[in-house]
Amino acid sequence: MPLKGGKWAYLCVWMDLFSRQIVGWQLGENMQDSLVREPLERALLRRRVKPGMIIHSDRGGQYLSNKMKELVKTFKLKQSMSRADDPYDNAWAESFWSRLKAELAMPKGGYESLEKLKTVLFEYIDGYYNTRRLHSSLNYLNPVAFEEEYYRQTG
DSSP: OBBGGGOBOEEEEEEETTTTEEEEEEEESSOOTHHHHHHHHHHHHHHTOOTTOEEEEOSOGGGGSHHHHHHHHHTTOEEEEOOTTOGGGGHHHHHHHHHHHHHSOOOTTOBSOHHHHHHHHHHHIIIIITTTOOBGGGTSBOHHHHHHHHHHHHO
16 A cells, blocks of 8 residues: 555455454555464454364465464464465455455555554444445345354354
8 A cells, every 4th residue: 555755555454254354454564474474363362263264365475484384383274375366266355455445545645654544444444344334245234243143143
């Protein structure tokens, strides 16, 4: 995402495919492994996942780092990666990125600062996408409401 002065910011999101909820995200000035590992670790701890859960990503080097492999092993996850040049493997993530770009009013010339962009993304992801944005694939519920309804019905 563009910042003023020709700089860039990088956003990583982790989505729960069951509810389309963004369960972890992080914004950074670079694409080091911590950009993908730290939000995943926070999401795993918060959601108390069971061993064997599948995490899916593209083939970026950040997803193959030693620290990422250690996290996968610690939580007993199964790691899945997209096939080369197959955009359908990440269709849900691609849908999120297209919605983000369409629904977020990006200022001409980029955001003032990383901190300002972080605030904008928090408002969009946690204040709108997860809690208010309706999804046709979720029976026209938002991701949080969809999960709440599921757990209410399954007790």
